[in-house]
Amino acid sequence: MSDIVNSPDFSRRAWLLSDRPATRMQARLGRAYTIWSRFAENRLALIGLGIILLLIFLAIFANVLAPYSPVQGDLRNARLMPPNAAHWFGTDDQGRDILSRLVFGSRLTLFVIFLVAIIAAPVGLIIGTVSGYAGGWVDAVLMRITDIFLAFPKLVLALALVAALGPGIENAVLAIAVTSWPPYARIARAETMTFRNSDFISAVKLMGASPFRIVLRHVMPLCLSSLIVRVTLDMAGIILTAAGLGFLGLGAQPPLPEWGAMIASGRRFILDQWWVATVPGIAILIVSLGFNLLGDGLRDALDPKEAGQ
Amino acid sequence: MKPLLTVEDLRVSFPTRTGVVEAVRGVSFTLGRERLGIVGESGSGKSQTGRAIMGLTPGHAKITAQKLAFGETDLLKASPKVRRDMRGRQIAMILQDPKYSLNPVMTIGKQIMETLRTHEKISSGAARDRAIAMLEAVQIRDAERVFNLYPHEVSGGMGQRAMIAMMLVCGPELLIADEPTSALDVTVQLEVLSILDKLVADRGMGLILVSHDLRLVSSFCDRVIVMYAGKIVEELPSADLANAKHPYTQGLLNCLPTLGTDRHPLPVLERKKEWAA
Amino acid sequence: MTIPVTPQLAGRRRARANGMAMNVLRFIVVVVTTYLGLLAVTFFIGRVIPIDPVLAVLGDRAPASVVERVREEMGLNKPLYVQFYVYVKAALSGDFGTSVLTTNPVLQDIKRAFPATLELATFGTLLGTFIGVPLGVLAAVKRNSFVDQVVRVIGLVGYSVPIFWLGLLALVVFYAKLRWVAFPGRLDVTFEYSFEPMTGLFLFDAIWQRQWDVLWDAFRHIVLPGSLLGYFSLAYISRMTRSFMLNELQQEYIVAARAKGLSETKIIWFHALRNAAVPLVTVIALSYAGLLEGSVLTETIFSWPGIGLYITNSLQNADMNAVLGGTIVIGSVFIGINLFSDLLYRTLDPRTRAR
Numbered sequence: 030m031s032d033i034v035n036s037p038d039f040s041r042r043a044w045l046l047s048d049r050p051a052t053r054m055q056a057r058l059g060r061a062y063t064i065w066s067r068f069a070e071n072r073l074a075l076i077g078l079g080i081i082l083l084l085i086f087l088a089i090f091a092n093v094l095a096p097y098s099p100v101q102g103d104l105r106n107a108r109l110m111p112p113n114a115a116h117w118f119g120t121d122d123q124g125r126d127i128l129s130r131l132v133f134g135s136r137l138t139l140f141v142i143f144l145v146a147i148i149a150a151p152v153g154l155i156i157g158t159v160s161g162y163a164g165g166w167v168d169a170v171l172m173r174i175t176d177i178f179l180a181f182p183k184l185v186l187a188l189a190l191v192a193a194l195g196p197g198i199e200n201a202v203l204a205i206a207v208t209s210w211p212p213y214a215r216i217a218r219a220e221t222m223t224f225r226n227s228d229f230i231s232a233v234k235l236m237g238a239s240p241f242r243i244v245l246r247h248v249m250p251l252c253l254s255s256l257i258v259r260v261t262l263d264m265a266g267i268i269l270t271a272a273g274l275g276f277l278g279l280g281a282q283p284p285l286p287e288w289g290a291m292i293a294s295g296r297r298f299i300l301d302q303w304w305v306a307t308v309p310g311i312a313i314l315i316v317s318l319g320f321n322l323l324g325d326g327l328r329d330a331l332d333p334k335e336a337g338q
Numbered sequence: 339m340k341p342l343l344t345v346e347d348l349r350v351s352f353p354t355r356t357g358v359v360e361a362v363r364g365v366s367f368t369l370g371r372e373r374l375g376i377v378g379e380s381g382s383g384k385s386q387t388g389r390a391i392m393g394l395t396p397g398h399a400k401i402t403a404q405k406l407a408f409g410e411t412d413l414l415k416a417s418p419k420v421r422r423d424m425r426g427r428q429i430a431m432i433l434q435d436p437k438y439s440l441n442p443v444m445t446i447g448k449q450i451m452e453t454l455r456t457h458e459k460i461s462s463g464a465a466r467d468r469a470i471a472m473l474e475a476v477q478i479r480d481a482e483r484v485f486n487l488y489p490h491e492v493s494g495g496m497g498q499r500a501m502i503a504m505m506l507v508c509g510p511e512l513l514i515a516d517e518p519t520s521a522l523d524v525t526v527q528l529e530v531l532s533i534l535d536k537l538v539a540d541r542g543m544g545l546i547l548v549s550h551d552l553r554l555v556s557s558f559c560d561r562v563i564v565m566y567a568g569k570i571v572e573e574l575p576s577a578d579l580a581n582a583k584h585p586y587t588q589g590l591l592n593c594l595p596t597l598g599t600d601r602h603p604l605p606v607l608e609r610k611k612e613w614a615a
Numbered sequence: 616m617t618i619p620v621t622p623q624l625a626g627r628r629r630a631r632a633n634g635m636a637m638n639v640l641r642f643i644v645v646v647v648t649t650y651l652g653l654l655a656v657t658f659f660i661g662r663v664i665p666i667d668p669v670l671a672v673l674g675d676r677a678p679a680s681v682v683e684r685v686r687e688e689m690g691l692n693k694p695l696y697v698q699f700y701v702y703v704k705a706a707l708s709g710d711f712g713t714s715v716l717t718t719n720p721v722l723q724d725i726k727r728a729f730p731a732t733l734e735l736a737t738f739g740t741l742l743g744t745f746i747g748v749p750l751g752v753l754a755a756v757k758r759n760s761f762v763d764q765v766v767r768v769i770g771l772v773g774y775s776v777p778i779f780w781l782g783l784l785a786l787v788v789f790y791a792k793l794r795w796v797a798f799p800g801r802l803d804v805t806f807e808y809s810f811e812p813m814t815g816l817f818l819f820d821a822i823w824q825r826q827w828d829v830l831w832d833a834f835r836h837i838v839l840p841g842s843l844l845g846y847f848s849l850a851y852i853s854r855m856t857r858s859f860m861l862n863e864l865q866q867e868y869i870v871a872a873r874a875k876g877l878s879e880t881k882i883i884w885f886h887a888l889r890n891a892a893v894p895l896v897t898v899i900a901l902s903y904a905g906l907l908e909g910s911v912l913t914e915t916i917f918s919w920p921g922i923g924l925y926i927t928n929s930l931q932n933a934d935m936n937a938v939l940g941g942t943i944v945i946g947s948v949f950i951g952i953n954l955f956s957d958l959l960y961r962t963l964d965p966r967t968r969a970r
Binding site: 392394422423424425426427430431433434435438439440441442443444452453456457488490501504505 | 866867868870871872873874875876877878886889890893964965966
Binding site: 176289 | 645648649652653656657660661664665771772774775776777778779780781783784786787791904907908909911912915926927930931933935938939941942945946949950953954
C-alpha cells in the first residue's frame with residue numbers, strides 16, 4: 030500500500046489536483062489535467078481527437094506519405110483505374126493517384142480551417158467583448174450589425190461573395206470567414222455580460238486599469254473556453270461549406286487536389302468509376318465527424334453540467 | 339380503527355456515479371385520519387419518504403419495505419396501473435413551489451378539470467362546475483376569472499391554493515404535503531395553512547406534512563416524526579415536543595428563535611455520527 | 616362578472632399597451648435594419664467589389680455602346696450613397712435588373728423558379744418534422760436506449776456528411792441502379808403540355824386537378840431530393856426535440872402531473888411535448904430556412920429547376936444580376952422566416968404573451 034502512495038505517479042497526480050496550488054503554473058496545470066481526464070473518459074471524443082491528429086500528420090508529412098504526385102498523372106496508362114495494389118483508391122480521369130490527392134488535399138483543408146478560425150474567431154471575440162463590456166448604444170449598434178449578419182443565409186452569401194471576388198481558395202476562405210463570425214460575437218458578449226459587474230472586474234477598475242486593458246487581459250481570457258468549443262463545432266460546417274464551394278468550382282482551382290472539387294470532377298464517371306467521386310466524400314465525412322466528436326467532447330469536458338444530456 | 343397508511347421498514351436507495359446513496363433507511367410509522375408531521379433538514383430523507391408512498395420516486399430508485407399498505411391495498415405488490423389510479427383519487431400530494439409545479443402552458447381551470455376527467459367519467463360541463471366549486475373551496479374569490487388564468491398570472495399564494503384545489507378535487511383520503519408553504523411569504527403561509535386545515539378537517543383526511551420548519555409542524559400536526567440521515571430519531575405527539583428526549587430534536591428546538599431572551603452564544607446544531615447508525 | 620376599472624387597473628392597462636407599442640416599434644426597427652443590411656451587403660458585392668461593375672453585369676462580350684448606356688443607367692458616376700438609394704428603391708419594387716443569360720428580368724426568372732424550391736423545402740421539412748419529432752421524443756423518454764443511440768448517430772452523420780455527395784450517391788443507388796425514382800427535374804417531359812400548374816407546387820396542383828398520373832410522376836421526381844433534405848432536417852429536429860424534451864421531463868410540473876394520476880403517455884405527449892413545442896416551433900422554422908439554403912447544392916445535383924440551380928447556373932455564366940437577385944430573394948425569405956419564428960415563439964409562450 031505504501032508503495033502506491035509513495036510512487037511518483039500518485040504524488041504527481043496529488044500535486045496536480047491539490048486544493049492549494051503554490052504557484053499559478055501549478056494551478057493552470059492542475060486545471061488542464063482535470064479537463065484532460067474528463068475529456069479522456071469520453072471514447073468518442075478521443076476518436077475525434079485521433080482523426081484530427083491524423084489529418085495534421087498527413088498534412089505535414091504529405092510529401093513523404095503520398096506515393097505519387099497529386100498533380101501529375103499518367104495519362105497514357107493509368108486513367109480511371111479501379112482501386113488496386115498500386116493505387117489504393119484508384120486513379121482519376123487524368124491518371125492521378127487518388128490517395129496521393131487525398132493526402133495533399135488535407136493541406137488545403139487545414140489551410141481553410143486554420144485561416145477561417147484565425148480571421149473569424151478574433152473578430153467575433155473583439156466585437157462581442159467590446160459590445161458586452163461597453164453596453165449602451167455601442168452594444169446596441171454592434172449587436173444590430175451582428176444580428177443582421179446572423180440572419181443571412183451563409184452559403185448563399187458566400188457564393189455571391191466568391192462570385193464577385195472570383196474563384197480561388199483565398200477568396201473562398203474570406204467569404205466563409207465573413208459569414209462565420211457572428212455566432213462568436215454573440216457567445217463572447219453573453220459571457221462578458223455574465224461577469225461584467227462582478228467583483229474582480231471592479232477590483233481591477235479600482236486599481237486604475239483602462240477599459241482597454243480590462244477587456245484584453247481580464248475579460249477575453251474568460252470567454253475563450255466557450256469560444257474554443259464553438260469554433261471546433263463550427264469547423265465541421267466550415268469544411269462542408271468549403272467543400273460545397275469547391276464542388277461548384279469556386280474554391281481551390283484545378284489542378285489543386287481540393288476534396289470538393291474532386292467530387293465535382295468525378296461526377297461524370299460516377300456510374301462506372303464510382304471511386305473517383307466517392308472516396309473524397311468519405312474523407313470529408315470523416316474529418317467533419319472528427320471535429321464534431323472533438324467539439325462535443327470538449328464541451329462536455331469544459332462544462333460538466335451540459336454533459337448529462 | 340384500521341390505519342389509513344402502514345409503513346414498515348421503508349428503504350429508498352439511489353445508484354449514483356459515486357456509489358449507492360441510501361436516502362431512506364428503515365422508516366416505520368402508521369397513520370390514521372390524523373395529522374402527522376415529518377421534520378428534518380435537507381437530505382434527511384423526508385421528501386423521499388413521501389414520494390415513495392406516492393410512487394413518485396425517480397425511475398432508477400430502489401424501494402423496499404416490509405410492509406407498505408394504504409388501507410387494504412399492498413402498495414408494493416400493486417401494479418403500476420393500480421398505483422397510478424390511486425394517485426389523485428385516493429392519495430394526493432401537493433408540491434412546494436407553484437411557479438414550477440403547475441404546467442405553464444395550461445390554464446388553471448383546465449389543469450383542475452384534468453384531474454377530474456382522469457379519474458371520473460364526467461362531462462366537461464360538469465367538470466368545469468366542480469373545478470370552479472373547488473376553487474371557491476380554497477377561498478379564491480373570482481373563481482371564474484382565475485379558472486381562465488395561466489399559472490404565471492397569479493401570485494404565489496393563489497397558485498398554491500390552485501394546486502391544492504387541483505389535487506383535492508377528486509376527494510382523496512390521504513394528503514401528503516411536501517413543504518407546501520416554504521416558497522411563500524410568511525403572511526401568505528398562514529392563509530394557505532388555514533385553508534389546508536379546514537379542508538383536511540372537513541373531509542376527514544389523513545395528512546402528512548413534510549417540512550423543515552419545526553414550529554410550523556408542531557402547531558399544525560397532532561404527531562411529529564423527526565428524521566435524520568434517513569432514519570427516524572424521534573416520534574412523539576406535538577404537544578410533548580418540549581420534552582423531546584433525542585439530542586437532535588433538542589438541538590432543533592434550541593435553534594428556534596425566541597423573543598425576550600438573550601442567547602449568547604447562539605446554539606449550534608450538533609450532528610453526531612451515531613445518530614445516523 | 617366584470618372587473619371594475621380602478622385607476623390602478625387603467626394605469627396598468629396603459630402601461631401594457633405602451634409596452635406592446637414599444638415591442639411593435641422594436642420589431643419594425645429590426646425588420647427594416649435587417650433588410651437594409653442585406654441590400655447593403657449585396658450592393659457592396661455587386662457594385663463595390665468588382666473592378667468594373669458594368670462588365671460584371673454584362674459580361675465581357677457586350678459592345679461598347681451597350682456598356683456606356685448601362686453605365687449611365689446604373690448611375691455609376693454618382694456618389695455611392697446616391698447609388699445605394701437608387702438600388703434600394705429598385706430592389707423594393709422588385710427590379711433586380713436583367714439576366715444576361717436569359718435576357719429576362721431577373722424577377723421573372725425567379726418567380727418561375729421559386730415554387731420549385733418552395734415545394735422541395737416544404738417536402739423536406741414535413742418529412743423532418745413528422746419523423747424527427749416522434750424520434751426525438753422517444754430518444755428523450757428512453758434515454759441511452761437503442762432509439763437514443765440511433766438518434767445520436769443520425770444527428771452526427773447529418774452534421775458531418777456533405778449533402779451534395781450524399782445526393783450523388785443516392786442518385787446512383789436509387790436511380791441508376793434500382794430505377795426506383797425519376798430524374799432529372801420535376802416532371803417527365805411527356806407531361807409538359809398536358810399539365811397546367813396552378814400554384815407551381817406540382818404535388819398540390821396535381822391533387823387539385825385530380826391528375827393522378829401526374830401526381831405519381833411528380834412524386835417519383837421529388838422523393839429523392841426531398842428525402843435528402845428531409846434527412847438533414849430530421850437530424851437537426853430530432854436532436855433539438857430530444858434536448859427540449861429532456862429539459863421538460865425534469866421539471867416539477869411533470870412530477871405534479873404524475874401525482875394527479877395521469878398516464879405516462881398523456882404526460883409525455885400532452886404535457887411535456889406541449890411545453891417543448893414552444894421552442895420546437897422555432898427550431899422547425901429555422902430548419903425550413905436552412906433547407907432553403909441547402910437546396911442550392913441539392914438542386915444542382917438533381918437538376919431541380921429552383922432558385923438554387925438558378926443561382927449556380929448564373930454563377931457559372933458570370934451573370935451577376937441574376938446571382939445577386941437570387942441572393943436577395945433567398946436572403947429575404949431566410950430573414951423573414953427567422954423573424955417570423957421569433958414572433959411565433961412569443962405568441963406560443965403564454966409567459967411572454969402577457970407582457
